[in-house]
Amino acid sequence: MTYERKRLGINKSTLWYIKKNLLEDKTTKIYEKILLKIGH
Secondary structure, three states, X not given: OHHHHHHHOXXXXXXXXXXXXXXXXXXXXXXXXXXXXXXX
């Protein structure tokens, strides 16, 4: 996952907070900039 994160240009902290919130079933706000990087 680290290689893919770096390739996409996503900060480690951004990914950490997204994963943390998803695992805790919390609402996660994913900003347009990140969505564009992952292709959605």
